[in-house]
Amino acid sequence: MYDSSFDMETVREIVGDFAASTGISCRFYNTEGEKLFCSPTEQVCAALCAALDMDFRCEALHAATPDAALRFGGRYIYFCPLGLAFFASPVMNGGSLAGALVAGPVRIMETEDQLSGLSFDLDALGSEAVAAVKCASEDAPPRNSAQLQALSRQLFANAVYLSDSGQELLLARDDHAQGSAIENYIAYLKSSEGIRVSYPMDKEQALFRAVVRGDRDSAGTLLNQILGHIYFYALDNEEIHVRITELFVVLMRAAAVGGANIDRILNLSRRCLWEIRNIHTQEALTSWLASALRQLTDAMFPVSDTRHSDTMEKAMRYIRQKFALHLTLEDVAQFVGYSPAYFSRIFREDTGMTFKEYLNELRIERAKSLLLTTELSVTEISSMLGCSDQSYFCKIFRRATGVSPDKYRKRSRRLDYEKEHGSTS
Numbered sequence: 001m002y003d004s005s006f007d008m009e010t011v012r013e014i015v016g017d018f019a020a021s022t023g024i025s026c027r028f029y030n031t032e033g034e035k036l037f038c039s040p041t042e043q044v045c046a047a048l049c050a051a052l053d054m055d056f057r058c059e060a061l062h063a064a065t066p067d068a069a070l071r072f073g074g075r076y077i078y079f080c081p082l083g084l085a086f087f088a089s090p091v092m093n094g095g096s097l098a099g100a101l102v103a104g105p106v107r108i109m110e111t112e113d114q115l116s117g118l119s120f121d122l123d124a125l126g127s128e129a130v131a132a133v134k135c136a137s138e139d140a141p142p143r144n145s146a147q148l149q150a151l152s153r154q155l156f157a158n159a160v161y162l163s164d165s166g167q168e169l170l171l172a173r174d175d176h177a178q179g180s181a182i183e184n185y186i187a188y189l190k191s192s193e194g195i196r197v198s199y200p201m202d203k204e205q206a207l208f209r210a211v212v213r214g215d216r217d218s219a220g221t222l223l224n225q226i227l228g229h230i231y232f233y234a235l236d237n238e239e240i241h242v243r244i245t246e247l248f249v250v251l252m253r254a255a256a257v258g259g260a261n262i263d264r265i266l267n268l269s270r271r272c273l274w275e276i277r278n279i280h281t282q283e284a285l286t287s288w289l290a291s292a293l294r295q296l297t298d299a300m301f302p303v304s305d306t307r308h309s310d311t312m313e314k315a316m317r318y319i320r321q322k323f324a325l326h327l328t329l330e331d332v333a334q335f336v337g338y339s340p341a342y343f344s345r346i347f348r349e350d351t352g353m354t355f356k357e358y359l360n361e362l363r364i365e366r367a368k369s370l371l372l373t374t375e376l377s378v379t380e381i382s383s384m385l386g387c388s389d390q391s392y393f394c395k396i397f398r399r400a401t402g403v404s405p406d407k408y409r410k411r412s413r414r415l416d417y418e419k420e421h422g423s424t425s
Helices: 008-022 043-052 055-063 065-071 111-116 127-139 143-163 166-190 201-211 218-232 237-257 264-276 282-298 303-322 330-338 341-349 354-374 378-384 390-401 405-421
Strands: 025-029 035-038 076-080 083-092 096-106
Touching: 008 025, 008 096, 008 143, 025 055, 025 065, 035 055, 035 143, 043 076, 055 065, 055 111, 065 076, 065 083, 065 096, 076 143, 083 166, 096 143, 143 201, 166 218, 201 218, 201 237, 201 282, 218 237, 237 264, 237 282, 264 282, 282 341, 303 330, 303 341, 303 354, 330 354, 341 354, 354 378, 354 390, 354 405, 378 405
Parallel strands: none
Antiparallel strands: 025 035, 025 096, 076 083, 083 096
């Protein structure tokens, strides 16, 4: 049963408001599958189910949405037996699942196309039933796929508002997104057609640098790719545990280099290494390591200096957006409202590198990508990345990679060719 302290009157209001503002039926199911509230616009769905005497099948489908919505990261889109789309988002109470908001139906294709793709023979039910279904289906609000996604996000926002622990929903969403990213990288590895891809040491080094400079977005992307490699190639769970523990140590060292308090890092290390002993599934390990990454990067920005932390994150975002322009230390300092000298000092303290070193690193990483994925000349790439002096660009590229941009492009493409066709040596 749902917690009696849960504000059901607010749930009732949200159900009605969502339906009134979108023109789409909305309802709330608790975790036992009971429909507690429904909007007045639900007659479309009821008419369809009644036409085929399949109300029980649809209700069973909707009643299962609380668990499914939470499992799919807070936004769950599904289809009823008649091919109409529904979407759901879970509501949390006291740290536990209390139920789900469910909205729909909406029609995302023409009625004839929708009914032609059913898993059963509609015509066998008789002409009257077919006519009733077509008529009721036409009454379902039409929406395209982009609109359906937007409505799903809107329902999710309402679910977060209703939840007394909305942060859990946001974390569930992030975990689901992370899981999808890992699956995509595993799919890439599977497409290698039997060619074993060596451990991505370059990605681990890039992950280290991203954590040092506090770039959580880049660190998260790199972490997902490394986890995908580990999950795909590991022989058993014991090897996965060992590899993830090693990866945690890399993250811990990077946070320390990035300026995190050493005592806090050591305390976090002891607790995390104790926790991992009791984790036995890939999903839980992925969530655990993502949480560890968040805690380690948080440790790089002391709680006592929140204003400073916010300013540095604002500066980092600005640099990542503008690094391809002729960006200067003075530009960024002015953007965050600090003097150039003060900003230069705190930047080095927080990232372990100078502003110029950080800017060059961003440009080199982007240059690598452009060299491998485009036919742009070195001169064009240098100009695109805000380096008007090509000789200087080549100098910093060689310092970072050990080779010139042209040689990097040729060498990397040769290695890719040998992986695909086999070495000729």
